[in-house]
Amino acid sequence: xxxxxxxxxxxxxxxxxxxxxxxxxxxxxxxxxxxxxxxxxxxxxxxxxxxxxxxxxxxxxxxxxxxxxxxxxxxxxxxxxxxxxxxxxxxxxxxxxxxxxxxxxxxxxxxxxxxxx
Numbered sequence: 682x683x684x685x686x687x688x689x690x691x692x693x694x695x696x697x698x699x700x701x702x703x704x705x706x707x708x709x710x711x712x713x714x715x716x717x718x719x720x721x722x723x724x725x726x727x728x729x730x731x732x733x734x735x736x737x738x739x740x741x742x743x744x745x746x747x748x749x750x751x752x753x754x755x756x757x758x759x760x761x762x763x764x765x766x767x768x769x770x771x772x773x774x775x776x777x778x779x780x781x782x783x784x785x786x787x788x789x790x791x792x793x794x795x796x797x798x
Contacts, residue, residue: 693719695716734749
């Protein structure tokens, strides 16, 4: 009789990845994931958890190993309200503080208070 006991423990440093994008290519599909570190360090000021991105490619026969990349922050933001896209380049009117979009009024006039700039 063999009385061998074997235990293994594995502690993951990353959460379950979130699927953020799927790209259909000619002969394969790329699945892009972001995962967040579950390990935090006590520092002051506190740092946000580390995030990393990876993709796996499915070619119809099997899956690739994870391919790690870099998260590139967005360069420009835009906003959508009820189907209307707001263009970047907003800034507050120096007189009343409402957001003014350059070019909405000829000559740079605030639509709210009439201040010319």
